[in-house]
Amino acid sequence: MSEDCIELRKPALIIGIGRIGKNIISKLNNNDVDHDFLLISNHKQELEINNSLHIDCKSWINPSTYKIRSFLELYKEEVYSKLSKYQTVILVTSLAEKTGIAIAPIISHIAKCILNKRVISLVTMPFGHEKDRLFQSSVSLKRISLNSDINFIVDNDAYIEINPHLTVGDCSKITDEIMLNTIKLIPEITLNLGTNLISGTLEENNIDVGIKDLIAQLYSSLGTSSIKRSILYVNGARNEPIGRLNEMLNNFQNSMEGDTDDVSFVVTDSSRNNMHLIASIKGRTKFDSYDPLNLIPDENVLDWDIPESHPNIDLPLPLID
Numbered sequence: 001m002s003e004d005c006i007e008l009r010k011p012a013l014i015i016g017i018g019r020i021g022k023n024i025i026s027k028l029n030n031n032d033v034d035h036d037f038l039l040i041s042n043h044k045q046e047l048e049i050n051n052s053l054h055i056d057c058k059s060w061i062n063p064s065t066y067k068i069r070s071f072l073e074l075y076k077e078e079v080y081s082k083l084s085k086y087q088t089v090i091l092v093t094s095l096a097e098k099t100g101i102a103i104a105p106i107i108s109h110i111a112k113c114i115l116n117k118r119v120i121s122l123v124t125m126p127f128g129h130e131k132d133r134l135f136q137s138s139v140s141l142k143r144i145s146l147n148s149d150i151n152f153i154v155d156n157d158a159y160i161e162i163n164p165h166l167t168v169g170d171c172s173k174i175t176d177e178i179m180l181n182t183i184k185l186i187p188e189i190t191l192n193l194g195t196n197l198i199s200g201t202l203e204e205n206n207i208d209v210g211i212k213d214l215i216a217q218l219y220s221s222l223g224t225s226s227i228k229r230s231i232l233y234v235n236g237a238r239n240e241p242i243g244r245l246n247e248m249l250n251n252f253q254n255s256m257e258g259d260t261d262d263v264s265f266v267v268t269d270s271s272r273n274n275m276h277l278i279a280s281i282k283g284r285t286k287f288d289s290y291d292p293l294n295l296i297p298d299e300n301v302l303d304w305d306i307p308e309s310h311p312n313i314d315l316p317l318p319l320i321d
Helices: 018-027 065-083 098-114 131-146 156-162 168-185 207-222 242-255 286-290
Strands: 012-017 036-041 052-054 088-094 118-125 150-155 194-200 226-235 263-268 275-282
Touching (some): 012 018, 018 088, 018 098, 018 168, 036 098, 052 065, 065 098, 098 118, 098 131, 118 131, 118 156, 118 168, 150 168, 150 207, 150 286, 156 168, 156 207, 168 194, 168 275, 207 226, 207 242, 207 286
Parallel strands (some): 012 088, 036 052, 088 118, 118 150, 226 263
């Protein structure tokens, strides 16, 4: 086993946070993965009766991310209890949702820094036009990455840059399918420590066109990062001639920068012809630019282990005339 890889340890728990967490877990079953499930949200409609944790924000109708975190503090002991019996925690959330931005960094901190679990996170990033969420999503992503052995990132904005005609619903379908396939792949592939970017396709294009779209999406999210390893995951190509698949793999390797020999090509049975690309990277991504403070070197920044929150503090101050 390479020094920059880890093995999945069982038992494992998949934690779905917010709306996308519920969507992904509802589409998984025991035939897909041999893991337990837990849903966490401050919205009851995003939870199920069994195996869920509702963060009750009481009378707050539209709480901020900081306020949600303050209410999460009341449930820490319950979180410890639910996570303690597992060796691996797989975290699934969207950093385009306030729920994910608020809760995911705290849960990843508890799992990794307090309970010393293996942590694998799968997060989606917001569209570039969601200006009000870019800064907080970047801050939460940094926290989650620090608390994760492996972090998979899906960039919604990369789809729009390649195909501006996609709707929000189209992007959601791509994202859900990518995350589902990635979760199913986790027990079967070599897991590289650090950050992994995932790009995907929705339309049933031919494989050559699909590969070009995947690479274009990948490079739109890289920033100043470099690619260490990559896996090209193809659905519905069992009937393709082997010679053509080898040719496409060679073309794919030649189009990638860095160590082009370290590329895996996974072909599966499926009724649909689609694919996605998992690329292990090092360095900065475009998500760092969402937070201007990321320009400051880490060694020059004073920070806290726990993200800031907004608790209720009653200070009985005397009236001074």
